Amino acid sequence: MALPANAEMLKKVSDTDGFIAALDQSGGSTPKALLQYGVAESAYSNDEEMFDTVHAMRTRIITSPAFTGDKVLGAILFENTLDRQIEGKMSAAYLWENKQVVPFLKVDKGLADEANGVQVMKPMPELDALLDKAVAQGVFGTKMRSVIKLANPQGIADVVAQQFEVAKQICAKGLVPIVEPEVDIHSPEKAQAEAIMRDEIQKQLDGLADDELIMLKLTLPSEDNFYKVLMEHKNVVRVVALSGGYSRDDANAIIARNHGMIASFSRALAQGLSAQQSDAEFNQMLGDSIEAIFAASRT
Template structure:
């Protein structure tokens, strides 16, 4: 069974979900944006230690609390690590009132039919059991749609819901994330196809099976409103997809059924060499913008 207090918080709470789940492939870029170049570390272990320090600065900042942050998506290493001497999921929920999620996908396959499905996830059931034991509420799994190709979009959505059923069986709530590339020449057309595929799969779920949706902010405002209102959808969140903070927030504000789940926009302007006061002020400004757009 999922944690009822966490489920209530996600379903009805005000705020947004912070994405702190950069993986091995995206960590160097995240660190560069943070002002840490690749010559600052000599190994993968040192790289992950630096990104964990950044995440700890964010998680322990004065404004990173349940007042404006509903949840946080964690990379597996982060889930298994500690902050202020506590397991990260426990710290988030017990000290901050922030619901912990886990990124479970292992990256993307090459593009086929204009889309990228997820790579195989060996050991998924064991990982889900560990996450459940550590107090994690849900998961996140990402695919990418690049073109309005019905075959590719069908494959992405079918795989997403297959994984979602495994997650639900483990007592966790999946965040289904079929991202649409914001630079796609057929973004609007792809979103129309994606909408219909998601709706078909939602309608096939058993009553009482809860999922969440994480979608690119659509070209057509309000396109996904009916999905957000679907009885099997606990909450619908938006990814920033490469839009800057101001642009992402403006687009999100035109889609009142979506709340934010931003990564780059959340960390925009945060630098390694900032004083704690300057870092906290910059993060607070980003949190305020994203929170306001998520209302």
């Protein structure tokens, strides 16, 4: 008997070689993503045109013959993308049905101002409604990001506690949350912050019920295989890494040394892609990028 879609998706995300494409730049980071893609801010005159332009970029990536579930396990979408279509089909449905790529949705509303060396997430009063929409559209999981800049025990405890509090709300809807407490790669206390954060995550994991499954999206660690203990926890489906500002080559080199950790790259995935490229050039560049990230994630 065929598995229901979410069980099939869970199997794919937990057991298969590959990586997760982060295609979830939102309002604040969209101009930067478009600039990297060779589209200047003068090319659009308002938010609606900007989101049309970035959707065209994402559609070009997702519909490329290089972008398939053979190497790309999942893709994280921004809410604006979830509400749009790709080739006449809602984006999440297109990803799974046409590409066998598991759809995730970014659900946070951005970061609060820095306090205690960290930025927690802004309140999400409409989260329940957004999660219901995600479930209705066949989304498998979610993603939400906080940022840790200093090794401040109170700040880090606050970040991790908030992430897990919201994660439980997401699990209650039958979705698998990606918990992302990003440690800034430029932090002067990066290794110390990672050690405090790992302990806090371990504490929170131990408090989850058996059916509360989560994924972790973490900065590539200062010490290789530092998150192995988290990968082995019964509630953790997968540990994925963000590129965090490293170049693709540097990020791939580090992830290859962190066994069992897989990539979830945004800038590093789109690096080298340009609106001015022909389809052949674009597909070749994207294919080379996917191949390199896939190879690094298989170690």
